[in-house]
Ligand code: SF4
């Protein structure tokens with residue numbers, strides 16, 4: 090007698106050419122102890138419905154493309170296991186897989202992340218130099234201590250889980266959001282970079298760090314330990330100092346102008 094355990098997997102479907110609304114499709118998936126949620130989707134695609142669309146690439150928490158809402162929580166499909174949803178482990182032998190929250194749905198489990206990518210690009214995520222030295226032999230040295238200042242922030246894999254977890258981004262898509270602001274701080278902390286003055290207006294902007302209400306869910310769900318909540322809230326201090334420095338400059342200029350006019 091076949092006693093293989095079947096797990097009830099509900100997958101959100103949405104094919105814009107035929108569906109008015111997203112809907113849940115149910116599958117019974119034979120359980121294997123080493124099965125990730127991504128393996129579960131592969132099983133469904135191979136054995137049940139080949140039209141299911143979802144993103145993935147590396148299967149090892151590196152590419153950042155397999156982010157889904159799994160029972161309502163943003164997680165990487167390749168780093169989350171079906172066994173965690175069994176009754177023996179506190180679940181109920183069922184799991185619901187949906188596209189990342191707070192983004193429009195492109196198709197089935199594929200979220201449209203253009204806005205997220207535009208925000209990452211907007212903060213100028215590269216080393217900026219006042220004068221580019223293009224000689225092939227030139228290097229920009231960095232000590233291990235200098236690298237340690239931003240190393241944790243550089244672990245981001247752009248998976249977007251922090252945006253799906255952030256209630257502020259959910260309410261207001263204009264907010265730069267956790268990963269972009271953490272990435273901004275990553276480059277500002279890099280001793281080889283000289284682009285701080287170009288990035289500070291974005292950090293100080295209405296939709297920059299001050300739009301964060303410090304819920305902290307972004308850091309809870311981050312699969313790489315980036316801690317964007319900490320990055321954003323320490324940047325508030327930098328933003329305050331920057332404001333003070335700009336104010337002193339402005340007052341001095343104003344003073345000099347008044348004396349010149351006397
Ligand atoms: S900060 Fe973390 S959760 Fe956000 S995109 Fe980067 S790796 Fe993903």
Ligand code: FES
Pocket residue numbers: 145146147148149150151152153154155156165166167168
């Ligand atoms: S498939 Fe690359 S992070 Fe999951």
